[in-house]
Amino acid sequence: MIEYEILNLEEIKAMISSFNDLQSAYNLLQSYSIESPLKGVEIKNLKLSEEELTRFNFILNSIQSLIDDLLHITDQNIIIFNAFQNELLAKFKRSYKERLKSLELNKKNLQILGNSLIKNKNISKIVSNISYIHSLKLTQWLELIDSLKENTTFNIIIEKINEFYQDLIKVRLNEQLSMIRDKFDQTLINEYKKAFYENPSLSFSEYRHIYENSLTKEELDQKQDIIKNKREKLELEKLKENQERQDTLYQDYLRLPSKEFERKRRKERRGKLSKIDLKENNNKIEISKETSDKIEKFKNSFDKSLKNRYLVQEDDGKNPIDLIRERKKKKSEEFKKYKKHFEAE
Incomplete structure (x- = not known):
């Protein structure tokens, strides 16, 4: 039976820390050698004593030995780390496959459980992806347009x-x-x-x-004058139509017998009186007797002037047909006056 150990990152860091220290020391020595002023100087050109020369040769031999050891250690470390990397990848693949298997099993169980809940209407289905259809590009429309022109549904x-x-x-x-x-x-x-x-x-x-x-200012003024004249002509036409309509009504009245005319006149009076709506004012205001007399006096004079000015005065002595003829004559004179005014302009 294969035993699986838990991957400990701290142990991995401890394993590679010594290698990192050695690599940094080597890089430091290499930088010193590049920056050294003695680079390219031959030993025979240096004036050294026998003891200094012995020490110098010892240092060179030590450095060369260190380089050889580092190369050997580096090769070994590369081999070890390649094997370590391959082992890690293999373990990761195995664990990922096991996780996928468990997820697939759980997904099937969840589907069975979810379908039963949806069937019993305990939950509703969630739409995670929106389905849509891409529209045709312009180049595709150009390719299809000739054939679409012959298509009855498209037309x-x-x-x-x-x-x-x-x-x-x-x-x-x-x-x-x-x-x-x-x-x-x-x-x-x-x-x-x-x-x-x-x-x-x-x-x-x-x-x-x-x-x-x-438009220029002159053209604009000319246009406005034309519009003004047309408006005045329209008003004159409306006045003519109104006058003709009234004339027709007067002619109809003249053709009526006396009794029918009196009946229509009484009907019009009753219609005018029915439109008057008198509202009583129940709010009593305390005023002095002198003020009340003044108000009453003004009211009587106002009612009298209003009656003389606006209300139709009954004249039983005159013939109604004569009254209509007089009104018709006044309207005709008024129409001729307006007509002369517009024709003069």
């Missing part, structure tokens, strides 16, 4: 993508148009639409800034 998908993209552009364009005020010319808005389809990231404020910078 249908491309059409749907194009429709979705066009819908997104329209939504963004409508958002930009909703922020435009009425003071801008319709021509400028149409030009912005064309520029937007070329560059969907372009906002109306950016386009207007670029457009105004491209």
Whole structure:
């Protein structure tokens, strides 16, 4: 039976410490010999006594003997350490294989235990790796594009993508148009639409800034005058339409019989009165009698002026048709006045 001993690093360090000391001493002597000023000097050229020469030869012989011993020891140490290294590697491989075997056995047992727990819904499965598919590179698309053009499914998908993209552009364009005020010319808005389809990231404020910078001051003033005149014409058109609508209503009223006209007039009065909402003020404020008389006096005068100025005065003596004709005449004069004003400009 093979006995396994525990690997002790301290013993290994003690084994190689003496070798390290010897190696450092050798390196130190070698550095001294390199730095020595007597390097390259022959012994016969030195003036030494017989005793000094004997000592010098002894030192040289000792150094040579030391070198030979070091070479022998180094060779032996290399052989020993190679064997030691091989033995360590073999032991490490054996221990690693045993560890892998135990891990494999434990992994199988863990799988069996984990599957039973997942089956009984005691635990949930953890996804450790995210599965994904790499997208095609541009060069691969270029190689496939010719064959994809003949593919019906691919063409249908491309059409749907194009429709979705066009819908997104329209939504963004409508958002930009909703922020435009009425003071801008319709021509400028149409030009912005064309520029937007070329560059969907372009906002109306950016386009207007670029457009105004491209114009001179005279051209810009001329554009503003044109916009102003168009706006005035639109207001005149609205006034005309309103006048025509009122004229049509008056004509309809004139065609009505007297009883029907009176009925409609009473209905309008009831509608106006129903819109008035009177709220009582329950908060009583203590005021003096003199102040109360002043307030009451002012209230009576205010009610009287308000009634004379804004409320419809009943005139039972006048014919309602005559009243409508008078109002129609006043409106016609007012329309002619505005018309002359705009035509003069």
